[in-house]
Amino acid sequence: MEPIRHIRSRTVVLPSTNIDTDQIVPARFLTTTTRTGLGATALFADWRFDAAGNPRPDFVLNTPAAAGCRILVAGHNFGCGSSREHAPWALTDYGFQAIISTEIADIFRSNALKNGLLPVVIDAASHAWLGQHPGVELSIDVERRTLILPDGRAIEFPLEAFARYCLLSGVDEFGFLLGQADRIAAFERARA
Amino acid sequence: MTAQTMFDKIWCDHVVVPETPDTPAVLYIDLHLTHEVTTPQAFAVLRRAGLKVRRPERTLGTIDHSSPTDPEQVFGRVPIAVESAGRQIAEFERNCREFGLELLDMKHAERGIVHVIGPELGLTQPGSTIVCGDSHTSTHGAFGALAFGIGTTEVGHVLATQCVLQRKPRAVAINVSGRLPAGVGAKDLILAIIGRIGVGGGTGCVFEYRGEAIRALSMEERMTVCNMSIEGGARAGMIAPDDTTFSYLSGRPRAPQGAAWERAVNGWRRLPTDPGARFEREVDIDAAQLEPMITYGTNPAMVLPVSGRIPASGDSAFRKALDYMGFTPGDALKGKPVDVVFIGSCTNGRISDLRSAAGVLRGRRVAKGVRMLVVPGSQSVKRLAETEGLDRIFTAAGAEWRESGCSMCIGMNGDTVARGKYSVSTSNRNFEGRQGAGARTLLASPVTAAAAAVNGRISDPRELLT
16 A cells, blocks of 8 residues: 555535445445446445436536545544445545544444545534535644644544554555464464 | 453453554454455455465355345356346355355355354354454354454455454443333344434444343344344444353254363353443343334434334434435324335344244235245245245245345345335345335334235234234
């Protein structure tokens, strides 16, 4: 993975609460056997496209202002439901680098971090302000775990230390786990 | 020694490397269940890195999510209709062969939904850690196991190392006092719990369901409860093992046998939470106050007693959900027309669920214009149901009787609900489009679903139970 130290982008706002991973990628797209290509067709498919497959002009990602936005501001409890990693695959394939919400579901959060998609959980007041000001330019500093608003105010967000290290150095957890082989073998011997 | 929760005990027993401020714990996994949908990209990573599966004997594959339920397709007499599903299944079969994993393939007599077959085979055991690339892995917690869903990247981690990296979640007690009234079951209980805590109420938590009402549940009912922990945001739900657990497991083909069984049970008896152990939070529910429940919105917390009315007002998410469902604030649910009824899934596809539904349908007919689909949770459940004659009750009533799989719960295999149609479903998710683009799902128990099939309308099942 490429190291991720800063994210700078305008926001796109999807205010719905409890956006589940079935909305992010409907199940009919899960028969794929690769990680790529989900951004164009699968991401928010039933909100983005009508039954005939035409873009719905009123859906925010189909508006000209959303083009090129890397930061998605979404309602409370984003990514709940199914464990499908296709959800962060589709979001990153589309171009998103960060999701901002007041709560992000556990499995989605874990999957997002493994794919270089930053989950940013902030307080309700700041989140409400972002919701009311779609398209503002934000800067996210991964090392300092802060989100910087256009007026310069910095909002801290939680980011697990090891996940942060992996993002900043562009490594994944797999290498760390593989490096534990001796201790795993010792654990297995002790239990046998 | 400090009093420990059951979760603490199982966690501590599986820590290979303790967590530090800088790194999560390395947690050992006893059982890795795999299926066709969430594994292909993980096998690809192993193949590229030249890695093997570390513990093939701790890994089992089944085919459930995208598999057909039509016998002609299941047994290969005609090609699988959803071509991409057929290719995915074939790839999973190749991966299992190449990496030396046991697979209960399409024609296998023990194939079924991953969360139905683990317990059925006796693989799901108290005190163990269990993962699967599926959020309903929480089901297995019914046995006093720590079981949770993982993503595909983590599936690769477990295949290669038999471990996952985890920060320790917080333990929350859900105390259920009293006894469930007649006609009110485990599905009603878990829907009521989710209605209380909300769909995000368990984020960062593991639930332990406790109390008199939980102790009185059968293993299959306990699985229904733990299954939907994830719909409350908790990755795992657990119930302490007891004699009900041990008698369910005793003699199952892959449970310990003979002297090993005695040793195992002695160990399992030490698992329950110690008196005085602290939970981060406790939620109290009185089972005696519950009624049959049914959802009316687009997440499982939007739930009411079947006799209830949709709230008169709510926020924008509430209005959006009602708009999708075609309902109006203040509507009574009872009496609303139904197009499809689905009995099945990892929530309610076990033999006791089929018996309950058949009990309502015996001597009755599915209402004109209603399609009813009954999909057993596994091929073993299917055979047992046929031995008991349940299939004939369903087909005589006008329902369709199918081969096992996830089917209309997720709609990947062509078993879907048409746009705008109402489905009363025993599955676990009423999300927009879950059962097909535009489909409108109402979650309920097997008896409530069967009553809806008979009357063609949302009904109180107690009126049909004698």
